[in-house]
Amino acid sequence: MSPRAGTPPEIVQIRHGVAARGQFAALSETLARAFEHDAHINWIVRQDGRRDAAMRELFDLLLGDLGKGAEIFATADLRAAAIWFPPNAWKLGLPAQIRVALRFASISGWGNLALRAYGLNLMETRHPKEPHYFLQTIGVDPAAQGKGYGAALLQALLLRCDESGMAACLETGNRANIAFYQKYGFRTVSSARLPHGPVLYQMQRTLGQETAA
Numbered sequence: 001m002s003p004r005a006g007t008p009p010e011i012v013q014i015r016h017g018v019a020a021r022g023q024f025a026a027l028s029e030t031l032a033r034a035f036e037h038d039a040h041i042n043w044i045v046r047q048d049g050r051r052d053a054a055m056r057e058l059f060d061l062l063l064g065d066l067g068k069g070a071e072i073f074a075t076a077d078l079r080a081a082a083i084w085f086p087p088n089a090w091k092l093g094l095p096a097q098i099r100v101a102l103r104f105a106s107i108s109g110w111g112n113l114a115l116r117a118y119g120l121n122l123m124e125t126r127h128p129k130e131p132h133y134f135l136q137t138i139g140v141d142p143a144a145q146g147k148g149y150g151a152a153l154l155q156a157l158l159l160r161c162d163e164s165g166m167a168a169c170l171e172t173g174n175r176a177n178i179a180f181y182q183k184y185g186f187r188t189v190s191s192a193r194l195p196h197g198p199v200l201y202q203m204q205r206t207l208g209q210e211t212a213a
Contacts, residue, residue, distance in 0.1 A: 009149050010076040011156045016068055026078045028059040034080075034139030040173030043197035044116055046109035054107045061103050062137055070136065071160075073153055080149035082138040084157050087131035087166065119194040126190055126202050127169055133161050135170035154184055161207070168205040173198045 014020050014027075032055045035041040045054045062083055063072060069089035074081040101113075108116045127134065135157065140149045161168050170186065172178065178188060178201060186203040193199045 009080070009147070009152050011073055011152055012076050014072045014074055023074070023078060024060070024063045027063060027072075027074060027081045028056050030079055030141045031059040031062075031081060031137065031139045032056045033141050033143075036142075038174060039198035040171075040194070040200055043119075043173070043194055044108055046107065046112065048109070057103070058107045059137075061100065061107065065100055065103070066136075071157075073156055075144075075149050075152070077144075079144040080138075080140040080153055082153045082157060083136045084160075085134040085136055087133065115195045119197065122192060122194075123171055123200055123202065126192070128167055128204060130167060132167040132169050132204075133157070135168060138170075150180070154181075158184055158205070161205070165207055167207060169202065171200050171202050173200050175201070178203070 014023050032052075035055070041055070041058070045051060045058055063081075067083055069085060071084045071086065072081065073084065101117075104117070105113045135154075138150060138153055158168065160166075168186070170181065172181070173194075181203050185205045187205070188201050189204050190202045191199050192202075
């Protein structure tokens with residue numbers, strides 16, 4: 001059930017385990033719908049007859065193997081979600097890297113794998129050197145947009161940053177998102193065009209950085 005107009009949505013944290021499998025499946029569908037037309041996600045995902053399945057598989061991967069080190073938050077109705085990594089938690093050991101690489105090849109297509117991996121690694125090198133939280137993904141089902149879901153998720157995450165004294169970093173391939181993140185203290189610090197893909201903007205928020213009114 002959606003919250004009543006003007007009522008902030010309830011935010012829940014979802015932890016890995018048997019009980020969360022159904023929730024993760026629902027969130028993969030939610031995020032696939034949210035990023036249906038996103039230039040960055042469509043650059044990652046193969047653009048052939050397996051695209052729709054690969055889109056869901058990408059978010060299965062982000063919530064599953066890659067998300068084991070993440071803090072995953074969602075609205076209680078599972079119509080919006082955010083994947084948020086504490087400092088250094090997105091770094092994988094060798095066995096996990098191999099497992100993820102095989103799944104990523106299925107998602108992007110073997111012919112695109114090297115170029116996609118290069119582009120993603122390029123952006124990772126631009127992360128702040130100091131410890132920081134990394135907002136890997138935040139998305140809202142199109143049918144639920146405009147109801148404050150994204151803002152509620154982001155505010156919950158940034159409260160964690162402020163309490164722990166940590167900076168935050170995110171990337172977006174959608175220029176229209178920049179003004180939204182600026183309201184919460186993020187500023188654009190760099191941009192780079194992904195190989196044969198869109199421009200990706202990196203934004204950072206330092207502790208105590210003022211937000212817009």
